[in-house]
Amino acid sequence: MALNHYGKPLLVTDSGGKDSAVCRELVRRSGVPYEIIHNLTTADAPQTILYIRERFxxxxxxxxxxxxxxxxxxxxxxxxWSLIPQKKIPPTRLARYCCEVLKEGSGVGRFITTGVRWAESRKRKAGRGIYEAFDRDQTKKLILNNDNDNRRQLFESCRVRSKHICNPIVDWSDRDVWDYIQSEKIPINPLYEMGFYRVGCIGCPMAGKHRYREFALFPTYERAYKRAFEKMLLVQKLEGKDDSTGGWVDAESVFRWWMEDDTIPGQYKLQFNEETNEVYY
Known part of the structure; x- marks a missing residue:
C-alpha cells in the first residue's frame, strides 16, 4: 500500500522505546522495503539519543x-525550551501541544507504522486501530481493526494523499512485547534497565509523579524547564498578563504547579518510611 499510494517505502517511526523496537524488528523480518525516522523532541534522555544513533x-x-x-x-x-515561551503555558496532560509539534509532524503524505497499543491507555483502545487513514476533515478519518472489514478494498484502492498509519502491535499486551523482545534478543533502550517503565520526554506530564525520579537522574532538564518557565513569565508580563494571583510568581512556583505539588511554600510535609516505620519531615 505504501508503494501503491505514494511510490515510497513504508516509513517506520522509531521513538526509541520498546514498542518501536518490536515494530522495527517485525518490519525488518517482513521483507518489505522500508525507511526509519526518529522525531527529535529535544527533551529525550541522553540514553535515548545514543540508542537511536546506534540502531540507525x-x-x-x-x-x-x-x-x-x-x-x-x-x-x-x-x-x-523555546516552544514553552511561545505557547505561554507549560505542557500539561490536557494541553499536550508538545507532542503535536515535537513528535507528530513527520509522516505527512506517507504510509507509516507506529508502536501504538491499546494496553497503553483507555483512549487509545477507543480511538486507535490496526489501520488508520487521516484526512484534513476529521469526520473522514478511517479506522480498521478487522482484516475482513467489508470496506477494506475501498481503502486499498483510494489515492488520497494523506497520512496512512499501520499499528501492527495495537492489540499486544505488555507481556507480549517483553516476551518477544526477550525471545528474539532485541536490543532495547538502556533506560529500561535503569527501572524506567516508559521512554519519552524527560518531564512529560503523562509520567505523573515519576517525573521526580527523572529530574533526580537528569537535573539539567529540570533547570532547562525552569529557565523556559522564566522566559514564559517574561513574555506574559510584556503582553500585560499577570498570573501571580494564581500562584505563578516566579519560575519555581510555576514548576511546583506543573509538578502537581500541593505543598504550600514553607509548610512541613510529613512522609512515612515503610522500611523504618517512622514518620519524618
Whole structure:
C-alpha cells in the first residue's frame, strides 16, 4: 500500500522505546522495503539519543535509510525550551501541544507504522486501530481493526494523499512485547534497565509523579524547564498578563504547579518510611 499510494517505502517511526523496537524488528523480518525516522523532541534522555544513533548505524549498514526529524513551529526550528515561551503555558496532560509539534509532524503524505497499543491507555483502545487513514476533515478519518472489514478494498484502492498509519502491535499486551523482545534478543533502550517503565520526554506530564525520579537522574532538564518557565513569565508580563494571583510568581512556583505539588511554600510535609516505620519531615 505504501508503494501503491505514494511510490515510497513504508516509513517506520522509531521513538526509541520498546514498542518501536518490536515494530522495527517485525518490519525488518517482513521483507518489505522500508525507511526509519526518529522525531527529535529535544527533551529525550541522553540514553535515548545514543540508542537511536546506534540502531540507525546498524540499520544504515544494512542499507536501510534512516532520518532524524528536527521539530519546527511556525516555519522555524524549535526545542521544548523555546516552544514553552511561545505557547505561554507549560505542557500539561490536557494541553499536550508538545507532542503535536515535537513528535507528530513527520509522516505527512506517507504510509507509516507506529508502536501504538491499546494496553497503553483507555483512549487509545477507543480511538486507535490496526489501520488508520487521516484526512484534513476529521469526520473522514478511517479506522480498521478487522482484516475482513467489508470496506477494506475501498481503502486499498483510494489515492488520497494523506497520512496512512499501520499499528501492527495495537492489540499486544505488555507481556507480549517483553516476551518477544526477550525471545528474539532485541536490543532495547538502556533506560529500561535503569527501572524506567516508559521512554519519552524527560518531564512529560503523562509520567505523573515519576517525573521526580527523572529530574533526580537528569537535573539539567529540570533547570532547562525552569529557565523556559522564566522566559514564559517574561513574555506574559510584556503582553500585560499577570498570573501571580494564581500562584505563578516566579519560575519555581510555576514548576511546583506543573509538578502537581500541593505543598504550600514553607509548610512541613510529613512522609512515612515503610522500611523504618517512622514518620519524618
Amino acid at each position: 548505524r546498524v540499520a544504515e549498514a544494512a542499507g536501510i535509510p534512516c532520518e532524524i526529524q528536527y521539530p519546527y513551529y511556525k516555519g522555524k526550528r524549535v526545542t521544548m
